[in-house]
Amino acid sequence: MDNEMKLEIKSKSSNEAFARVTVAAFASQLDPTFEELADIKTAVSEAVTNCIIHGYENKDGIIHINCKLFDKTIEIEIIDFGKGIENVEMARQALYTSKPELDRSGMGFTIMESFMDEIKVESIVGMGTKIVMKKNIGEVK
Amino acid sequence: MFVNYEIKSKELEIVFEEEIDHHTCSKLAIMSDDNIKKYMPQTVLFNFEKVSFMDSSGIGMLLRQI
Structure with missing residues (x-):
């Protein structure tokens, strides 16, 4: 593994933009x-939004974002200790x-699955x- | 977000300028709703030209508007 970063954010919707921009920067x-x-x-926006709305049901919690960079792949873990x-x-x-x-479209997971190459849910x-x-970067499609 | 209302055609153009995610979309939905109620247009045009980001929360908001 070439590089990694860990981020912890409060489950506030105002942190959604921050989370996606931080992962993108990495x-x-x-x-x-x-x-x-x-x-x-x-994909990050969808996962973080799910933690806020579903995991913590808009109450206070911490969302953990761990990213690892391999040769041409990024692996992103998004973890909450909420409802499950x-x-x-x-x-x-x-x-x-x-x-x-809440006027949710129910498309969060579908978007994560479409935009990333691999997704596991525990x-x-x-x-x-x-x-x-996980997403492979620079793949010729 | 701002709106343009064309009196002759009764068309309301709603121009979104910001990122549309779970954080921004409830406020945008309310503003959008208020303008539609205010102008009672025949057609509504949602203009996303200046939107740099949107996730499924935005889709949910749009579906609700429709």
């Missing part, structure tokens, strides 16, 4: 295209949201959720 070391950076920023997901498979379904009253109800996402 990812810049791999010389990504504008589009690859936009993909990463969006009862049924991960259902949560990952496009258009499914457990909070329709969750324990009452303990928290960990998302691990």
Whole structure:
């Protein structure tokens, strides 16, 4: 592993922009295209938003963001110690949201899956959720 | 965010200038709603030309507007 960084932020929505820009700045070391950076920023935004709205249900908590850079890959872990997901498979379904009253589109996981090359979800109800996402930079598509 | 209302065509153009995420979208939805109620247009044009970032919270907001 060539480089890593760890970030801890309070689960406030005002930190969403900060989180995505920080991860993008770190990812810049791999010389990504504008589009690859936009993909990463969006995926991070989705995951962090989920921690705030679902993990901590808009109450105070800490969101942990760990990034690792390998030769041409960025690995991003986004962790909360909130509610946890009862049924991960259902949560990952496009258009499914457990909070329709908040005008959520239910597209968060779908976007993470589309914009990143790999995503793993680990969750324990009452303990928290960990998302691990990877993206290969500079891949010829 | 600002709006342009064309009286003749009764078209309301809503121009978004900021990043649209969970943090900004509730405020934007309210402002958007208020303007639509104020002008009661026949058509609404959402202008995203100046939007540098949007995630699925923005999609949720748009769906609600529609």
